Amino acid sequence: MLMKTCPYCQNASFSSTTLGGPWLCPSCGEDITHTPVESPHRPVQTGEAANGKNPFDSVRKFFRKLIKAGS
Numbered sequence: 131m132l133m134k135t136c137p138y139c140q141n142a143s144f145s146s147t148t149l150g151g152p153w154l155c156p157s158c159g160e161d162i163t164h165t166p167v168e169s170p171h172r173p174v175q176t177g178e179a180a181n182g183k184n185p186f187d188s189v190r191k192f193f194r195k196l197i198k199a200g201s
């Protein structure tokens with residue numbers, strides 16, 4: 131499972147199958163194929179965290195559930 135943060139709309143995008151293929155942001159439709167892949171298993175360093183609300187918290191919980199469910 132891979133994760134990218136769209137540089138256009140800042141929404142997280144997930145995929146497990148698009149390596150090597152086009153990766154379009156599901157929120158805004160922009161091509162983020164060449165955006166670096168992030169690891170959902172580590173805290174994401176963003177300026178958003180500085181204001182006390184981390185938009186990636188729910189994302190990490192989502193991945194923890196997936197991992198516990200078995201891959």
Ligand SMILES: [Zn+2]
Pocket residue numbers: 136137138139140141155156157158159160
């Ligand atoms: Zn986007």
